[in-house]
Amino acid sequence: MSQIFMFLVTLSFVSFLSSPSLAAGVQATGNTTSPSNVCRYAPDPSYCRSVLPNQPGDVYSYGRFSLRRSISRARRFISMIDYQLNRKGKVDAKSTVRALEDCKFLASLTIDFLLSSSQTVDATKTLSVSRADDVHTFLSAAITNEQTCLEGLKSTASENGLSGDLYNDTKLYGVSLALFSYSCWVPKRKTSRPVWKPEASFKKFSGFRNGRLPLKMTERTRAVYNTVTRSGRKLLQTGADSVQVSDIVTVNQNGTGNFTTINEAVAAAPNKTDGSNGYFLIYVTAGLYEEYVEVPKYKRYVMMIGDGINQTVITGNRSVGDGWTTFKSATFILTGPNFIGVNITIRNTAGPTKGQAVALRSGGDFSVFYSCSFEAYQDTLYTHSLRQFYRECDVYGTVDFIFGNAAVVLQKCNLYPRQPRQGQANEVTAQGRTDPNQNTGTVLHGCTIRPADDLASSNYTVKTYLGRPWKEYSRTVVMQTYIDGFLDPTGWNAWSGNFALSTLYYAEYNNTGPGSSTTNRVTWPGYHVINATDASNFTVTNFLVGEGWIGQTGVPFVGGMIA
The missing domain is CATH 2.160.20.10 (Single-stranded right-handed beta-helix, Pectin lyase-like)
Structure with missing residues (x-):
């Protein structure tokens, strides 16, 4: 087993950046082969063989079968969590309830990831680089979710008999990931030329009042932002790049904006938008915002811009030392995809003696933070899962x-x-x-x-x-x-x-x-x-x-x- 693992580490230290590695006949044409052959590249080959049908097939049919079985197991697991949460008088420890709630949340995301992956691979045997990366990312995140749930349950007094199911489900998701990673679904990566994007940037942002730009802006603001109307849509321009904005709202604690809290503004963002009309822009004016902000999975294409590091500050103090799970201790929780955060400080002030105390937890796919500061002690920045990018940010911990x-x-x-x-x-x-x-x-x-x-x-x-x-x-x-x-x-x-x-x-x-x-x-x-x-x-x-x-x-x- 150790030789297989070391082979995989060497072969895939950047996952599917190199060419697929199944036997040439299977890889090139999807020819019939045996479970033993395709399972050679799973972390646990014997377990892989035990879950696949004991009959000849090709890597695509085995991969689709494994994904369908993974979806079934994920649904079964979320039912088990519901049962545990609904047990009256037996699940009364706050830490246990919080851990189970984390598991339910993560299990729902896992079902989303598995369904999306299954729909993609059911449709074709040929994927673009970006679509293959989507599936690879979602299957990787499904395994991460299982591990996070298990970590949370282990930190409580009782694992509620769920750890065995988590362990087996993780192995099953690993089979799906291995079969995908070493199949023709994953194209060879074409190396593209490095691209240098302009250094024009979102800097100090002042000027929004009641959701609109004033007629007069400072020259500093005008140099960075230029908002115009085209076909009824606002367009936010920065240097050579342009970012389309569908709507703008302002958060100001003095009552002169659209909202006085950040969460109210997030709630006003449209649900499940595809981004075709641009980003929903939340401008958060300078101030100390003592609230726990959450951008849920159905709030997509949200852009949040503050007045600058140490000017717009979001702060909280939840910690493991005070009974929260690491997962739930975050001051700012991001799950919605395609989020942009600019010019904001996010803090957790629990201090160095309270153990894990997260400032930002991000599980938002395609999330980008620019010119932000994340400040805490242990476990400041929780880059939980999926794809994320941080540019010119400060991280203290x-x-x-x-x-x-x-x-x-x-x-x-x-x-x-x-x-x-x-x-x-x-x-x-x-x-x-x-x-x-x-x-x-x-x-x-x-x-x-x-x-x-x-x-x-x-x-x-x-x-x-x-x-x-x-x-x-x-x-x-x-x-x-x-x-x-x-x-x-x-x-x-x-x-x-x-x-x-x-x-x-x-x-x-x-x-x-x-x-x-x-x-x-x-x-x-x-x-x-x-x-x-x-x-x-x-x-x-x-x-x-x-x-x-x-x-x-x-x-x-x-x-x-x-x-």
Whole structure:
């Protein structure tokens, strides 16, 4: 088994960036083969053989069968959660109820992901790169959801007998993912030329009053924003890019806007829009907003713009120490796809002694944050799942302060480890990939890693690392990043003993600064100093297939390596 796993890690360290790997006859034509043949590439081949029909078929029929069975199991699991939640007088511990509620929420998302994937592969044997990436992402997220549910239940007094079902369901979803990853549904990736987007950007945004632009704007605002009307639609222009806006509302605590709270504005956004009329723009004026904001899955194409970092501030203080699950501790929860956040600070003020306390939890596919700040201590930025991009953002934290299992790139961001609780070390990342076929990972590209003021004044008695392996196939790449001299020379921290040191994928490329030397780095089998060719696999263009969905936001980005 370990040889198979190591083969998969080597073969798919960027998931399906390389060509498919089934036997040539199966791969090329979909010829009849056996379950034993197609299951060679599943993480657990014996389990894979046990769930597939014991009769000849092709990889497509096996893959579709596995997806249908996965959907059935997901529906069964959500019924089991409902049963547990409806048991009167037996489920009374608040922490247990919250964990079960998280599981129900995650299970509903998993059903959505599996149904979408099944509909896509039922329709054709040939997928475009973007459609293949959609399915690969959704199947990866389904596994992540199961693991998140299990983590939450393990943190409670009772797992309610659900852990065995979660374990088996995760293995089944892994079969679906493996069969998809090594089939002809996944096209060979065509490497495109790196694209440099203009540096024109969303900066200070002032001028909206009662949902409309005034006749007079400051020259600074006019230089960044130009709103015109075309065919009855507003068009927001930034530099050479344009972003269409369907409607604009203003949040102002003094009552002069459309709403006084952010959640009221989110509720006013249209449901299940396809974005054809543009983004629903919420302008949040300067102020301290003490509310827990949630953008649910049916609120799509929402753009939220504040007056700037430390001007528009959303704050909360939920924590695991106070009885919340990590998943529910977030001040800002994002599930809706195609969200854009600009010029906002999101905080969790629980402090370093309350354990996990999230500022932002993002499970919104195609989410983009630009010029935002995320401030907390342990587990600040929860990049939970799906595809995400962060540009010129600040992230402050201590233990595992960028964590999760999304496919995520942070580009030109400032990362500030701060003073943790006594006895703790700082880890910038804790990536959570549990299956070698997931297309997930955390990429720090062109960032700056410096100590926050409180850590700098402590004379660096606290050890700080680039990351540690939260899960078995943890994957983190740090490239073209400035690393200050406070970083521990070994660079990376172990989670527990030898756990994941052979199966993780940690890599560094062309970093600078006094902390960037790799001379004394860890010697784990999964750690690599990579070359430019390998590093290119982790760019926005190749890792996120991001030029289309990030390009439409108007946010600047570098598609390839930073010049």
